[in-house]
Amino acid sequence: MLLPYVLVGAALFVLGLVGFVTRRNLIVMFLCTELMFQGIIVNLVAFGRYPLRGEPTLDGQIFSMFLLVVAASEAALGLALVVLLYRNKGTLDANAWTTLKDATA
Amino acid sequence: MPNLGPAISLSAFVPELILSAVGCLVLLLGVAQRESVRRSIPAIAITGIIATIIVIFWRYTNANDVGGGFAFEPLAYFVRLSGLVLGVLLTLAAWAQPRDAERGEFFAMMLFSLTGLLLVAPAANLVLLFVALELVSIPTYVLVTLSRSNLxxxxxxxxxxxxxxxxxxxxxxxxxxxxxxxxxxAIDAEMASAIQDALAGRSGALPQALAVVGLLTSLAGLLFKVAAVPMHFYIGDVYQGAANAVAGLLGFVPKLAGMIALIKLLALTSVWYNHDEALFWVLWVVAALSMTVGNVLALMQSNVKRMLAYSGIAHSGYMMVALLAGPAAGGGMLGNGIAAILYYSVIYGIANLGAFAILGVLRVRGQACEHVRDIAGLLRREPGLALLMALAMFTLMGLPPTPGFWGKMGLFGSALHVAQHASSGPAGPQATWLTVLVIIGVVNSAIAAAYYLRVAAAVLLHDSDEPAEADQRLEFAGMGAFMCGFLLLVFSFYPNALLNSGTSAALRFEEAPAAITAAAPPPAAESSAR
Known part of the structure; x- marks a missing residue:
């Protein structure tokens, strides 16, 4: 019964990754990384219940709790950055920020 | 039940607790009413770091506390000490960097990031390793943003x-x-044997596929921390946008943390014992591309900050050569690649921070220096800083007798040592390719010499109508730069001071996993390490 859960987790993760690469709105890009984290959490809980080796443990659920904390602190930082960016340029398009680049001689 | 193993006493964490407590204190003092209090924040931060160093010397030199998912071994001692000494230098370099309103947050984030680095080394469990790595990284995002007031x-x-x-x-x-x-x-022998079985296909197709995906994705995530090739594209922009002191921090703290995590990850596989061929090739390609791409990108830069940033990719590539060689050969830095990596990342961190600290002190017409032409003719105006810049460049280049040379000798020497001893065995072709990788590395070191010498020549030989001068208000950053230079000189003539500590830190990895019967060659070539 492990495989369906891993596939759901992989689907969430890959959707997040594809969204992160293709979308240009900074809030949507941020939500995509959150989607990736949700996929990981599905994975972890599934592996805790149906491990490939040994007995089922709570380790996976504990890991997912820590992951939620890290994701939350990243959310706090990300939204603060988004507010700063919007105040400065009035847009959240990632393409509006291209001051830094290689000088082409 | 969660498998956390034996319990550990809270007293094992005293250094980390002091650091994070000072970080919280500094964060609170940042919003103090009186300006004199806010002004004293860097002094408090540096006092906290020095107090932690003293506590480590006093009680934790031979700490061997294992339990609760942590293992405080010689590796943790090495990282604690080198991380905190670099922390002192970083605080000096960043002394006057943040604006008054953000001083508390800035130094608190620096201390939290250092705490994360100190916890990566002893972390012996996946959850703690992940949290420690994020504790290193998340404060650095804030540091980069806060470090300068511009867009x-x-x-x-x-x-x-x-x-x-x-x-x-x-x-x-x-x-x-x-x-x-x-x-x-738990990152232990049990996990290692499970992963090795899965990779070899001994436990079925599904575990094999999952283990391959798991290794590759965690490798990709860690390559971002060390800025190696497929995950290197951010580094130029980030270093250019960040303040100089923060760019110096980025070259050491996340890089050492990522390298240690990579070592822990590879210790779970059997790539050091001539198995897991696919993984060997992945790492081989990453190392070769990191060295080449980093150096080519750096060669094209006239902006010194971007040049140092891109050369950081190449330095990660050099370290990955030794990572591929691994600790299996044993016998000090010239055989044990892990010891060489630990030594080199500290030396690279000091030299890189020194170069950035000097750049941070210099001003041309009141503007910060970024280009090679800005620092031309420095020798006339600021002879001390010019000589320091040259020393940092020679170290990064690996010129003897600077410690950069000893480091590079260890990185490439360990790979050659492994290649020689394995070439007669079943892994002959792999050993040959390891030798090829060393040749690529040496060629790249020669390419790197071109752009490092360009900076050194601009500073020492060229002339300028309007040479840069040191900003007198930044005396602490200048002091930090001079301390970097002092440490580089010390390690040039007494490389053993750092080498022995790095070697004993890497000893733990020398034991082959039980599943593998590796014919360990006798330790040789010890005498040439001075």
Whole structure:
């Protein structure tokens, strides 16, 4: 019964990754990384219940709790950055920020 | 029940607790009413770091506390000491960098990031390793953004944060598979044998596929931390946008943390014992590309900050040569690649920070220096800083007798040592390719000499109508730069001071896993390490 859960987790993760690469709105890009984290959490809980080796443990659920904390602190930082960016340029398009680049001689 | 193993006394964490407590204190003092209090924040931060160093010397030199998912071994001691000494230098370099309103946050984030680095080394469980790595990274996003008041820093911080969040997700995804395949979160022999079985296909097709996906994604996430090739694209923008002191921090703290995590990850596989061929090739390609791409990008830069940033990719590549050689050969830095990596990352961190600290002190017409032409003719105006800059460049280049030379000798020497001893065995072709990798590395060192010498020549030989001068208000940053130079000189003539500590830190990895019967060659070539 492990495989369906891993596939759901992989689907969430890959959707997040594809969204992160293709979308240009900074809030949507941020939500995509959150989607990736949700996929990981599905994975972890599934592996805790149906491990490939040994007995089922709570380790996976504990890991997912820590992951939620890290994701939350990243959310706090990300939204603060988004507010700063919007105040400065009035847009959240990632393409509006291209001051830094290689000088082409 | 969660498998956390034996309990550990809280007293094992006293150095980390002091650091994070000072970090919280500094954060609170940042909003103090009186300006004199806010002004004293860097002094408090540096006092906290020095107090931690004293506590470590006093009680934790031979600490061997294992339990609760942590293992305080010689590796943890090495990282604690080198991380904190670099922490002192970083605080000096960043002394006057943040604005008054943000001084508390800035130094608090620096201390939290150092705490994370100190916890990466002893972390012996996937959850703690992940949390410690994120404790290193998340404060650095804030540091980059806060470090300067212009839009460039904001742009750099945003790019770094977004890509960092993505790479953290990649790493955690990989860790979840490693956990699933082995059924345990403890990074120990049991997990290693489970992963080796899965990779070799001994436990079926599904575990094999999951282990491969897990290793590759966690590898990708960690390569971001060390800025090696497929995950290197952010580094130029981030270093250019960040303040100089913060760029110096980025070259050491996340890089050492990522390298240690990579070592821990590879210790779970059998790539050091001539198995797991696919993984060998992945790492081989990453190392070769990192060296070449980093140096080519750096060669094309006239902006010194971007040049140092891109050369950081190449330095990660050099370190990955030794990472591929591994500790199996044993016998000090010339055989044990892990010892060479530990030594080199500290030397690289000092030289890189020194170069950035000097850049941070210099001003041309009141403007910060970024280009090679800005620092031309420095020898006339600021002879001390010019000589220091040259010393930092020679170290990064690996010119004897600077410690950079000893480091590079260790990195490439360990790979050659492994290649020689394995070429007669079943892994002959692999050993040959390891030798090829060393040749690529040496050629790249020669390419790197071109752009490092360009800076050194501009500083020492060229002339300028309007040479840069040191900003007198930044005396602490200048002091930090001089301390970097002093340490480089010390390690030039007494390389053993750092070498022995690095070698004993890497000893733990020399034991072959029980599943592998590796014919360890006798330790040789010890005498040439002075």
């Amino acid at each position: 460039k820093a904001l742009e750099a911080g945003t790019k770094y944060f977004y890509l960092g969040a993505m790479s953290a997700a990649l790493m955690a995804y990989g860790f979840s598979f490693l956990y699933g395949v082995s059924g345990t979160i």
